[in-house]
Structure formats: C-alpha cells, structure tokens
Amino acid sequence: MNAPLQLKVNPENLVHSLKWSFTNRTTYLGELMQNARRAGASYVAFDYCADTNTLTVTDDGCGIDSLETLLTVAESGWDVELIAKEHAFGVGFLSALFACRHLGLSSKGGCFSVDTDHILGFQPVEVLPVTDWNGLTEIRLIDIVNGPLENTLADLATGFPIPVHFNGVSLPRPNAIDSIGAAEFVASPVGAIRLINLIDSYRHYRDCLVYLQGLPVYRGHYYRIGDTRYLGNIVHLDSAQFMARLPDRDKLVDEADVIKLIREAIAAAVERQLMALKTALSADDFLTYYPVLRECGLIHLLNDVDRLPKALVSRIQRPPVCDTDLFGDFLEMVDQPITQSAVKSGQVQLVTIDDDLQSDGALRYLLAWKKGWVLVDNQFDAGHWVQPYLRHLSREEVQCEILEESHRAQFQGIWVWVTAVFCRAYRIRIGDDSVEIDEHGAYTGNEQDDIVLIPCQEKWGDVLEQVSRFCENDDDYQGSCHDQDVEQFSHFIVANTADDPADALKRLMPDLRGCKVLHGTQFVVEIDPEGQLASVTLTNHPSGAVEAGS
Incomplete structure (x- = not known):
C-alpha cells in the first residue's frame, strides 16, 4: 500500500521563483513606505546617491524588534489586529531583497549588512546588537535595480498618510486624508471619498483614483502618473473590506466588482451633495448642475424644478440639415428659461421630433420652425412635470x-x-x-x-x-x-x-469679367431638345457670323 501524500514546499525554489512574481521592479518602495506607516512613523525618507547607486530609507517608527521575523517569509511580525485589518502577509520585504545586491539594516532589534544572495540562499546572517538605538530604522540598499525612482515615489506619495521625503524634499500629498483638504472627504460604504468640483469637472465624475492603505491601486482614465492636479474623485478604501493582489499589491482583488461598488458609492455621494445644493440654490443656479444630474442618472431631481435646463430646449432657426457637424447647426439655444407656468398656460408649445431627415424627411421640422415651437430633447424622468405638455410630433401623421x-x-x-x-x-x-x-x-x-x-x-x-x-x-x-x-x-x-x-440663360451664365476676349461680343446660342448645347454663333465678328470652333 502506497504511503499517503501531503503538500510539501521547496523553500529555496519557492523564494527564487517569487522574484519573478513581482510585476514592478519598484514594488519595494511602496512596501518600505507601508512598513514605516505600520510602525507608527511620522515620516519616511528616501535618500539616493547616484555615485554609489545606493538608496537609504529612514523612518522614526517603533522600530523592528525581531530581525528574524523580518527575514521570515509569510511571517509579518505585526500584531493580530493590524494583520486582520490590513492583511499583512509578510512577503513584501522580499521585494527589497530582490531589488538590490547588498542590504544593510539598523533598528531596535539589531543591525546587519550582507549581500542579498546570501540571505536568499538561506545562509545565516550575523546580527549585531544596537546598544544605543537613536529611534530611527535605517535600511540601506546598495546597487539597486534600475527604475524611475523619483517619479515612482512621487506617485506613491500622492495619497500617503505620512510625509514622504526624497533627497530631503517633501513630496506632494494632495490626495492624502491627513492633508489640508482632509475635511473634504466624506464617509461611504466603501471608505472615504472626496468628490470633484461638480460644476467644473462633471465629465470626470465617474473617474476615480483609488488608494488602499495610502497607496494607489486603481487609476482612472484621466489620471497620469505623477499628476498632482488630477480632477477625478479620490477614494481611500476601507482596508478591512478590500484586498490588493499579492505580491505587488498595486491592483485590487476582484477589481471590476470593487470598481462597480466604488462608482455606486460615488453616485450616492453626488446625490447627497446635489440634494443639499437643491435646497440651498435658486432653480436657475441648480440647473447649472444639469450635466452632472444627467451623467449620474439623477435626472429625477429635476422633476419638481419649475423650469427646464437650457441644454434640453432649443428653437429651430433655419431649415434643418441631416448633419449639423458638416453643415452647421439649425438649432439655437432659447434666450430665456422655459418656465412651468409658461408651458401650462400655453404661451410655449413644447415638441419633440425623432425624425431622421434622410429617411423621414424635413416636414415636421419645417412645421415646428414656422410655428415657433420649442424643440425638447426629452431626457427627462418619466415623472417630470413637463411630460403631459410635451407633444411628440414623430408619433403624429404629417x-x-x-x-x-x-x-x-x-x-x-x-x-x-x-x-x-x-x-x-x-x-x-x-x-x-x-x-x-x-x-x-x-x-x-x-x-x-x-x-x-x-x-x-x-x-x-x-x-x-x-x-x-x-x-x-x-x-x-x-x-x-x-x-x-x-x-x-x-x-x-x-x-x-x-x-x-433668355432670363434663365442670363442667370446661369458665370462671371465673365476675367475673359476679355468675350467683352462686347454677341452670340446666338442653340440648345437641343435634350438640353445640351448644340451650337454657339458669334454674330458681331468683323468678318461676319462665326460658329464656335471655326
């Protein structure tokens, strides 16, 4: 009888294989930032020396008690509560080992300096005691892998909760919850959200830049790496609910589903903000938010507003054309708001026309134009007050x-x-x-x-x-x-x-002022029964009548 089987791990092969599992060569930067934050540091500093290709990372956190735990794969060393909240798995520090040739470390629990191949080869590392610890943890990476160091750090820092320095300069953190604009963040079912300025940037209302534990994990369409002026919504996810994909942790697990939840939360936050604006603003001022209402699917908020958005009403100013981009728009915006009272009293006739000119013709448009009726793009909610007064011309026989x-x-x-x-x-x-x-x-x-x-x-x-x-x-x-x-x-x-x-021929003649040979001449023109030019005879030539071509 065969012996029972069980899962086994070849540690050396596993660790060396993990080197190729990191998608980005700069993953270690975010991991070192996270370790500093989790240690309660008030800052994390990166100092790079190009001459020696050495990066030194310093923070003033609680320090590392056990360097043995630090070098144990899948053993994070953090307390149970933080592990549960942030899913700290203990594989991130491997990225630092893969990122350089030599690593030196000094903290509360001791110090060492050794080639990374030595560590990755499972060789013993001599740890020296630190008898007079200065409160700083310092990690020195010598011969680091090439990569966009400064730009990457600038991108990672944009939403990070503690200051990040590079070569003595504090990097901008415009999207951090602890930044100057922290009060602009509101709670939501997915985490903290800071909405864009709805009146200025409505086109990007769906766009979002998403952070998890202070690092970017999803970038919307309009975001550019290192962009400190990004106009989309900013979202800091609740790390107890959502996880990033190992080992890089720069992408969300089940990203499509999470982004759907985020967009639902953004839409709900937008609705709350617009409801508050509706109470505080005049009808005309509230209607300036129409593009946002449309894009957010919140048109129903207009149902009881006593005037119509100018973007949805127009007058026909000339005969219609089948392509306004090519031939010019035949519609013009109304001068004054269309009010509920004007519509109900019959002062204004509202119509919709869905005709395609190339197939249905222009007759309904021409009638509406001559009657002075107001054309409505009916994007209103079914419960809007305008619906009973809206005449659908395309449904009527012309x-x-x-x-x-x-x-x-x-x-x-x-x-x-x-x-x-x-x-x-x-x-x-x-x-x-x-x-x-x-x-x-x-x-x-x-x-x-x-x-x-x-x-x-x-x-x-x-x-x-x-x-x-x-x-x-x-x-x-x-x-x-x-x-x-x-x-x-x-x-x-x-x-x-x-x-x-004769009048027809005269009106059809081109401008002949540039043809001096014809000036002062007289002709007899003959048109055949098919409408083709049969002959042209010059009648005032010095030698008598001359036919064309003679």
Whole structure:
C-alpha cells in the first residue's frame, strides 16, 4: 500500500521563483513606505546617491524588534489586529531583497549588512546588537535595480498618510486624508471619498483614483502618473473590506466588482451633495448642475424644478440639415428659461421630433420652425412635470399638400439624384396645425420617392443638405461632391423657375469679367431638345457670323 501524500514546499525554489512574481521592479518602495506607516512613523525618507547607486530609507517608527521575523517569509511580525485589518502577509520585504545586491539594516532589534544572495540562499546572517538605538530604522540598499525612482515615489506619495521625503524634499500629498483638504472627504460604504468640483469637472465624475492603505491601486482614465492636479474623485478604501493582489499589491482583488461598488458609492455621494445644493440654490443656479444630474442618472431631481435646463430646449432657426457637424447647426439655444407656468398656460408649445431627415424627411421640422415651437430633447424622468405638455410630433401623421404644381424634373448630380417638384408653395399639416411655405425647399424622405419640393421663392441648392450627408460608408465626407451638387442644383432651380429662356440663360451664365476676349461680343446660342448645347454663333465678328470652333 502506497504511503499517503501531503503538500510539501521547496523553500529555496519557492523564494527564487517569487522574484519573478513581482510585476514592478519598484514594488519595494511602496512596501518600505507601508512598513514605516505600520510602525507608527511620522515620516519616511528616501535618500539616493547616484555615485554609489545606493538608496537609504529612514523612518522614526517603533522600530523592528525581531530581525528574524523580518527575514521570515509569510511571517509579518505585526500584531493580530493590524494583520486582520490590513492583511499583512509578510512577503513584501522580499521585494527589497530582490531589488538590490547588498542590504544593510539598523533598528531596535539589531543591525546587519550582507549581500542579498546570501540571505536568499538561506545562509545565516550575523546580527549585531544596537546598544544605543537613536529611534530611527535605517535600511540601506546598495546597487539597486534600475527604475524611475523619483517619479515612482512621487506617485506613491500622492495619497500617503505620512510625509514622504526624497533627497530631503517633501513630496506632494494632495490626495492624502491627513492633508489640508482632509475635511473634504466624506464617509461611504466603501471608505472615504472626496468628490470633484461638480460644476467644473462633471465629465470626470465617474473617474476615480483609488488608494488602499495610502497607496494607489486603481487609476482612472484621466489620471497620469505623477499628476498632482488630477480632477477625478479620490477614494481611500476601507482596508478591512478590500484586498490588493499579492505580491505587488498595486491592483485590487476582484477589481471590476470593487470598481462597480466604488462608482455606486460615488453616485450616492453626488446625490447627497446635489440634494443639499437643491435646497440651498435658486432653480436657475441648480440647473447649472444639469450635466452632472444627467451623467449620474439623477435626472429625477429635476422633476419638481419649475423650469427646464437650457441644454434640453432649443428653437429651430433655419431649415434643418441631416448633419449639423458638416453643415452647421439649425438649432439655437432659447434666450430665456422655459418656465412651468409658461408651458401650462400655453404661451410655449413644447415638441419633440425623432425624425431622421434622410429617411423621414424635413416636414415636421419645417412645421415646428414656422410655428415657433420649442424643440425638447426629452431626457427627462418619466415623472417630470413637463411630460403631459410635451407633444411628440414623430408619433403624429404629417401631410403635405402641393399648391399649384408647375412641373417635375429629375436632378442627377454627382452624389444626389432626386425628383424636384416645382410649385407655387406647399402646405404642411399635422393634426389641426398647418403652415404654408413658398420660400424654402423641403425633402419629403426616401420613403416618398426621394422628392424635393421647390416652391417659387426657393433660390438655393442647400436643400440637398436635407437629403444626404455626402459621406462614404466609413464616414469620409465628400466635400467636393457636396459643393458641386449644391452649385449644380442651384443652377437646376434657376433653369426650371426662370420667367423666360433668355432670363434663365442670363442667370446661369458665370462671371465673365476675367475673359476679355468675350467683352462686347454677341452670340446666338442653340440648345437641343435634350438640353445640351448644340451650337454657339458669334454674330458681331468683323468678318461676319462665326460658329464656335471655326
């Protein structure tokens, strides 16, 4: 019968393998900072000598009683309460052994100076007594591994609870709970949170820089290493609830789940702050926080505010276009706040339009424009007071009556092909509301045979901007095609609306001032039945009539 098996550990192989488990070569810096803090130090100092490539770390904490415990893997030496609260496992000091060729240490429990290979080879280390301890623990690392020493320390110090010095200079700690802004931190279920200035930096409200035991363990999108002006939320996690991943401890265990909890806590803190602001501020001032309310999912706080955010209401100032980035915005912000009383009394008609111009056409927008209705981006909560007064035009049937149609013609441009209906005017009707338009063209949508209505006063070709974005499938804007089609369509309108052929030709002629050979000449121009130029005859040539090309 085989003997029972049990787990065994090869200590030497394990320790040497741990060297490659540390992701960052500078992990030891944070570990030495933590040891100083746990020892109750009032500061921790790092002094680097480039000539000898030596880093000396000093703190004024309680000191190390047992150097044997310090050199015992998985034996932290801290008291039971601290181990339970901070999950001190006793592997961090290994990072210092891997970070240098020679290590010297002096503290309450004695001193030694030895090559790190000697320690890692499980060889005995001679410890000399310290008879007159000066209250300082000093660790000297000789021949340290290369790494961004100063920048790393500056990053680690930003939220650390005790001062951190580098070569005699105190490093900035703008995010530390014991810093000048400590009063700005508020308690939450995950730990202490300092919110950004909501009115200035709302775009980053979800972003956060997270510390655990004073060291950064999660950096938001907008954070840059060493950035002391970071504008995101600052979070110091409760170390009794959350753990960092061994051995580097610069990443959270179950990070995605923890960040979700953090963001929920931030949103709750934002809501409490906004509720207080709502009580203290006027309605107009509170509405300046609309971007934060939207981003935080707190739009319901506007339900009983008696006016609407300017960001959600606008007026149509000109015929619509299907791409405002390319062709300019056809909406303008309202001058005065839209109040609940003005809406309820009927002084202001609020509408929403969800039409896509390229498929649904521009008729509803044109009706709302001519009626002077206020267009609402309905991002309001379902319980907001505005909902019963909001007319959803896209849910209502739109009708269009062509008045005194003269003829139809096919326009075939480089990019856009449409049927143009020439008429005196057209009438748009939705329910009991109607408007007659005779000066602006209208696209009726691709479900209506790609028809463009051209009333008698329409003179330009920019109605095509209701029809197409002039973009390839990959959103590559074809600007030259746009310009040529719009110019050609304006000529097309002239040719189809001029009072007589001579007037049409005159309006279609380009500016010829730069062509002096034509000055003072007379021509007979013949256009064939297909609309093509058949011939041009010069009638006032000294030798008589001359046809083009002779």
